[in-house]
Amino acid sequence: MIDTMIRSNKDLYVLLTHTGTLFTTLIKNVTSAPYNHASLAMDAELNQLFSFGRKKPTNPLSAGFVEEDVYEGTFSRYPNTRCALLRLRVSDEQRDEAWRTIRSFQQNRDSYRYNLIGLFGVMVNYDLRRKNAFFCSQFVAEALNRSGLSLWNRSSALVTPDDFLRHESFELVYEGNLYDYPLLDSNRVRGMGRELAMASTAS
Helix, strand or coil, X not given: CHHHCCCCCCEEEEEEEECCCHHHHHHHHHHCCCCCEEEEECCCCCCCEEEEEEEECCEEEEEEEEEECCCCHHHHCCCCCEEEEEEEECCHHHHHHHHHHHHHXXXXXXXXXXXXXXXXXXXXXXXXXXXXXXXXHHHHHHHHHHCCCCCCCXXXXXCCXXXXXHCCXXXXXXXXXXXXXXXXXXXXXXXXXXXXXXXXXXX
């Protein structure tokens, strides 16, 4: 499927992942869903990736709006991360609105925090929205909604990563190990492998 992917600036992508951290494993045990983190990607190469999550890889308590890097940060600490990449066809206007939404989050990043209590609301199907607070899939759903892409007839605070996987508007373009994804920078991936090997030897 990757061979026939059209790298179009009229596409948006949602990256679903399971890193295997203690927190995500706990969520997976509750939901039984294969993926428990969602990110909005503005390009197929995953160079422009946004979500709500850890600001520092080693500190799960410091969380908020993040510009994710698949080669560094949290993802790099979990090389066996599993993922599903979904593509959403959009119009020029919708993509422009998506960028405006992302820039608004960037400009006000210090005002946002992680909506941890909202996760409990999802588990009991109760909308626990908080001002300027989001969890990962809530953020992605909200960003799409503000871009004119209303995909669910419910609050973004009740949207889970699994909802993206099951929605008919999304096309699954890749599923497997994150670092086997063919459109990643192979040189950077190999460099990560060398660094992990050296760290393992040193320890």
